[in-house]
Amino acid sequence: MPAKVQWIQDELDQLKQSGLYNRIRTISSPQGAWLTVDGVHVLNFCSNNYLGLANDPRIVQAAQAAVARYGVGPGAVRSIAGTMDLHLELERRMAAFKHVDAAITFQSGFAANLATIPALVGKEDAIYSDELNHASIIDGSRLSGAQIIRYAHANPADLDRVIQENQGRFRRALIVTDGVFSMDGDIAPLDRIYEVASRHDILLMVDDAHGEGVMGAGGRGIVDHFQLHGKVDVEIGTLSKAFGVVGGVAAGSPVIVEWLRQRGRPFLFSSAVTVPDVAATLAALDILEESTELVDRLWENSRYFKAEMKRLGFDTGSSVTPITPIMLGEAPLAQQFSRELFDEGVFAMPIGYPTVPKGKARIRVMISAAHSRSDLDKGLEAFAKVGRKLAVTS
Numbered sequence: 001m002p003a004k005v006q007w008i009q010d011e012l013d014q015l016k017q018s019g020l021y022n023r024i025r026t027i028s029s030p031q032g033a034w035l036t037v038d039g040v041h042v043l044n045f046c047s048n049n050y051l052g053l054a055n056d057p058r059i060v061q062a063a064q065a066a067v068a069r070y071g072v073g074p075g076a077v078r079s080i081a082g083t084m085d086l087h088l089e090l091e092r093r094m095a096a097f098k099h100v101d102a103a104i105t106f107q108s109g110f111a112a113n114l115a116t117i118p119a120l121v122g123k124e125d126a127i128y129s130d131e132l133n134h135a136s137i138i139d140g141s142r143l144s145g146a147q148i149i150r151y152a153h154a155n156p157a158d159l160d161r162v163i164q165e166n167q168g169r170f171r172r173a174l175i176v177t178d179g180v181f182s183m184d185g186d187i188a189p190l191d192r193i194y195e196v197a198s199r200h201d202i203l204l205m206v207d208d209a210h211g212e213g214v215m216g217a218g219g220r221g222i223v224d225h226f227q228l229h230g231k232v233d234v235e236i237g238t239l240s241k242a243f244g245v246v247g248g249v250a251a252g253s254p255v256i257v258e259w260l261r262q263r264g265r266p267f268l269f270s271s272a273v274t275v276p277d278v279a280a281t282l283a284a285l286d287i288l289e290e291s292t293e294l295v296d297r298l299w300e301n302s303r304y305f306k307a308e309m310k311r312l313g314f315d316t317g318s319s320v321t322p323i324t325p326i327m328l329g330e331a332p333l334a335q336q337f338s339r340e341l342f343d344e345g346v347f348a349m350p351i352g353y354p355t356v357p358k359g360k361a362r363i364r365v366m367i368s369a370a371h372s373r374s375d376l377d378k379g380l381e382a383f384a385k386v387g388r389k390l391a392v393t394s
């Protein structure tokens, strides 16, 4: 190995020794309630395919039809020659779905955050950020050059305190929070955060990646859940989770959306989302607008699973959403628990430091509308068995 990359090998070895090396499993089946993982047929408790749309035949068909008509690649960035009528249709439909005035789409939720935050604040400004915000919010915030001021998790009183402490120090400010927090499944108290934002007349942005297609009426998101339409300045969403495709969206104030078309760097400097992605997302919107059946089933499944896990004696933390953490404590126990589950035919990944704090390792179960009652029962049985074996439950 050339000496100049030896340090990388040393770092990799260090990760392996400390149990923090990412061993990435390979899926060789369509996404769904069951997967073929590393060649084994297992129950899927891991993916963000909340509504089971990733392999829905209606979506597959829409993507195929669009490819037949338009081909695949967009050929350019949106601002040069990559904006197709399909992109604009998706933006109109997303805004209508979310009952807001405007929307702009990006290549991913990550790109949506990198586009939006630096367009709204710069070096002379402040970002008030929940201490547990997603990595893409943190990266977007760093790129902006604004000063990042963290407030205690989901705590509007602490937000108010840090804003008052910093009064007059900055040109302008942005409050940003996840809507649904992906590791704990709890939600931001957006109504009270809005009160603080509005009292101080500060821009408010929420990243609703895990709420899109999940929270609110028929999956219209966390802003709909709290009935804050037109009050939250900009909502970031992903089309990669409940929508079952890939892509990101910023929705809300028309002037902000127009500004992002001029200043959102991933919009200006990275090619547009592909034709099949856009067509598939439009088909997902059709399905969501037609009926609340999938969203209802998702919540019914989540309630059932969580109640049964509690009955078995597991600690599911502070979750109020389909994200169901099973709190285990130390990382090696979570890793062993996950391996034992896999041997029982259940795929559920362990999550440890630095994704969650030390001593708060867990298995994170992602419930989906694609799960049948018997799938959930099979999962519960495996948890019960491994829980007893590893003395997590009695």
Ligand SMILES: *Cc1c(COP(=O)(O)O)cnc(C)c1O
Pocket: 108, 109, 110, 111, 134, 136, 137, 178, 182, 207, 208, 209, 210, 238, 239, 240, 241, 246, 247, 248
């Ligand atoms: C998953 C996630 C993202 C990234 O979305 P992608 O579309 O996968 O890039 C951004 N923010 C939050 C809060 C997320 O959970």
